Amino acid sequence: MKKKKITFIKVLRRLIQLAAFILIPGLFITAFGALGDVYQALIQGSFSVTALSFQLLILLAVIPVTMLLGRFFCGYLCAFGSMGDLLWFIAGKIHRKRIRIGEKTDKILKSFKYILLIFIVVFVWTLGVVSFDPTANPWTIFGMYASISGWPAASYLISVGGALLLLIIVGSLFVERFFCRYACPLGAVFSVVSLIRPFKIKKPRTECGACKLCTSSCPMGIELYKTDVIRSGECINCFNCIESCRRKNVSARLAPPVAAACAAASIAGLYYAGNLIPTQLTASAAETETAKTAETAAVSTYTAEAGPYIDGTYEGSARGFRGTTDVAVTIENGYIEDITVISTDDDLQYFNRAENSIVTAILLTQSPDVDAVSGATFSSNAITDAVADALEGCISNNADSECSVSDSELPKTSEEASPSASEATADTVTDASGQAAASVLSGVYEDGTYTGTGTGFRGSISVTVTVSGGQITDITVVSYDDDYPYMVKAESVIDSILSSQELDVDAVSGATFSSNGIIEAVADALGVSYASSVDTSEIESHSGGQHGGGHNK
Numbered sequence: 001m002k003k004k005k006i007t008f009i010k011v012l013r014r015l016i017q018l019a020a021f022i023l024i025p026g027l028f029i030t031a032f033g034a035l036g037d038v039y040q041a042l043i044q045g046s047f048s049v050t051a052l053s054f055q056l057l058i059l060l061a062v063i064p065v066t067m068l069l070g071r072f073f074c075g076y077l078c079a080f081g082s083m084g085d086l087l088w089f090i091a092g093k094i095h096r097k098r099i100r101i102g103e104k105t106d107k108i109l110k111s112f113k114y115i116l117l118i119f120i121v122v123f124v125w126t127l128g129v130v131s132f133d134p135t136a137n138p139w140t141i142f143g144m145y146a147s148i149s150g151w152p153a154a155s156y157l158i159s160v161g162g163a164l165l166l167l168i169i170v171g172s173l174f175v176e177r178f179f180c181r182y183a184c185p186l187g188a189v190f191s192v193v194s195l196i197r198p199f200k201i202k203k204p205r206t207e208c209g210a211c212k213l214c215t216s217s218c219p220m221g222i223e224l225y226k227t228d229v230i231r232s233g234e235c236i237n238c239f240n241c242i243e244s245c246r247r248k249n250v251s252a253r254l255a256p257p258v259a260a261a262c263a264a265a266s267i268a269g270l271y272y273a274g275n276l277i278p279t280q281l282t283a284s285a286a287e288t289e290t291a292k293t294a295e296t297a298a299v300s301t302y303t304a305e306a307g308p309y310i311d312g313t314y315e316g317s318a319r320g321f322r323g324t325t326d327v328a329v330t331i332e333n334g335y336i337e338d339i340t341v342i343s344t345d346d347d348l349q350y351f352n353r354a355e356n357s358i359v360t361a362i363l364l365t366q367s368p369d370v371d372a373v374s375g376a377t378f379s380s381n382a383i384t385d386a387v388a389d390a391l392e393g394c395i396s397n398n399a400d401s402e403c404s405v406s407d408s409e410l411p412k413t414s415e416e417a418s419p420s421a422s423e424a425t426a427d428t429v430t431d432a433s434g435q436a437a438a439s440v441l442s443g444v445y446e447d448g449t450y451t452g453t454g455t456g457f458r459g460s461i462s463v464t465v466t467v468s469g470g471q472i473t474d475i476t477v478v479s480y481d482d483d484y485p486y487m488v489k490a491e492s493v494i495d496s497i498l499s500s501q502e503l504d505v506d507a508v509s510g511a512t513f514s515s516n517g518i519i520e521a522v523a524d525a526l527g528v529s530y531a532s533s534v535d536t537s538e539i540e541s542h543s544g545g546q547h548g549g550g551h552n553k
Helices: 008-023 027-044 053-069 072-077 079-094 103-126 138-145 160-172 178-182 185-196 240-244 256-303 348-365 377-395 484-490 492-500 512-526
Strands: 312-319 324-332 335-344 427-430 436-439 448-455 460-468 471-480
Touching (some): 008 072, 008 079, 008 240, 027 053, 027 138, 027 185, 053 072, 053 185, 053 256, 072 185, 072 256, 079 138, 079 160, 079 178, 138 160, 324 377, 335 348, 335 377, 348 377, 448 512, 460 512, 484 492, 484 512
Antiparallel strands (some): 312 324, 427 436, 448 460, 460 471
């Protein structure tokens, strides 16, 4: 068998792919996220060039190039696509026989990425009726582990996104560019946008033989033998068709190496410009907001004797995209006066975008319960969670706390689930600090399964509680809005409740908000009076238990 010739364009493409994989592995995530941010801002009437400067520059980097030259992004700069090429190469070394998808089947499967794109645009971006945890996205999981700057905890692999990534990896070993062909929503966008490109590959069929080498060499499965000009939006400009044609019958108006280099340089250049310019704009805006914050704090100082916190400097930490973020929170006259990031393991290009906005928002609201910065969600949540961790002692109301304040001084009042009318009874006791703590009496509950809702750090937590023989026999978390790593940690409080048959159990250290949310939801389900030990009332409250006629048969 004749050995394949290594051409200059093939070498150039692999070098560009390698450089992009190392330097900008998350570019495909960033580009799709930027598209969503701009679209949502437009339909919501909140579009701002300053606020969306980063997203606009990212789109400026990829959309015009795709409109003019085609999907060079997919063929050269997408780390996910590069992973597919590598897996296909490895598969070729492992086994020679590969799966061949029929033309009709291939067309049907390719329509799935358009259906997925429409679903995201309509139900996620437009109507907002569907939301996904970041770890449910295989792109996000891939981006976490496709960087030389360090890997996050392995726990992220055990997620919906991790399972989907594994499925994509397996598929890529059997079908070339499996994800790009059938499931990439960003690829669907580029397929449509690239249809108007003036740069096309020509292949006059009058000069063709019957070999169909161009078609068999196409990684996207385009039926090249049926056309004189390659207009398909599936084309990623890999130029395999040009290299494989023994008659030299396939050509491009612009020399392939020149086109590839220009496209790659344009996209990468604007991408890095997008990481520099918005940071300066955000920093400038942050200075203005900080001035407003100081003004607000000054007004608060004159209108109140003291704020809800105890003066001092407290440190907290939380997990971000690649590791731990540590912060120091300074309290003066009872108010959050300053937040300093001590260290972070996250990529600075994302973390810097999150830091200025999040810190300013927390200082303005005097609460860590603020919205994440789009495109830097993990870093945003790391900062807010670290601040919440630092303030945990200051908003706790137990006697052992280093920084204890009374309920009347808290900036937010604790929610107390309202017991519903029920024949069941329970004793409510008061601990040393005055906190109401429900003690569940054994054998007094009607058998059945009950539902209840509590409030965690980011929203509601719903549970089902099963009672058998008057005892609590099972507690299942049905849904939650809190971050996955903290909820997994907090769920160990369920074992404590089941073993003690009481709600007066200790929260899990490092996941206090989620722990108390679970306890509160159990109390709500059983119609037991319970007062959370943490401050969560700014999140939408839920009251009213499902005890007594609310169980599922």
